Amino acid sequence: ESQSLQYKRVVLKLSGESLAGSGGRGISGKEMSEIAGQIEQAHRSGCQIAIVIGGGNILRGAQFSGTNALVQEATAHYMGMLATVINSLAMQDAIEALGLDTRVMSAVPVDKIAETFIRRRAIRHLEKGRVIILAAGIGNPFVTTDTAAAQRALEIDADVVLKATRVDGVYSDDPEKNPHAVLYDRLTYREVNEKQLKVMDATAIALCQEHSKPILVFNFKKAGSIVQAISGKTVGTWIGA
């Protein structure tokens, strides 16, 4: 096991869009193999990795929040959870193609295609060196997979929530719109709330704050960024107490 490892067990939150090609829809083999390659590197350095995957490249329940919608919003959230199952299966094959052992564990039982999430079994998989891919969020509607990432990080006692984004970390404003936006190295949970910074959804931040679980927001598009993040090198924005 590597001496330089800062975080021995991590929850890696990947948005659905991170698996998508340009336009943010669907699933791209190229994007998936790049991410899988980084996960393989991180795993090789001795880190236990639980991945929580979103479904926004396919569907988000909140899109159906209009009162006139034919599909009820609660229904749509379950559809969103199924979208994360689709992404998880794709990611499983992409990671296994690199020779790693993986398990998909779903919060909504889909027993023909994945195990059901059971906390103690999840921890056992990690201890045996398997990468676990946590699908269907927490299995309840009206929350997102950000909340699931925080919740699972607490449950499996991960050292950190790694939130992968396509910008370098948390900025004072949207860096893709405002060229003067400033990148923060470190923030407290309070600052995130007070400045209303868009990091993860409010429930996720609240859970992490209440249990002092650090969050590291970093740019997964940069080669080697996941390994840098777990080794504690200065990368992205660190959020803690």
Ligand code: UDP
């Ligand atoms: N979702 C849910 N409960 C959960 C996790 C996800 O209802 O515990 C639904 C919710 O509608 C969400 C969708 O699944 O919008 C897809 O997940 P998310 O929006 O977090 O995906 P991302 O933005 O990370 O791609």
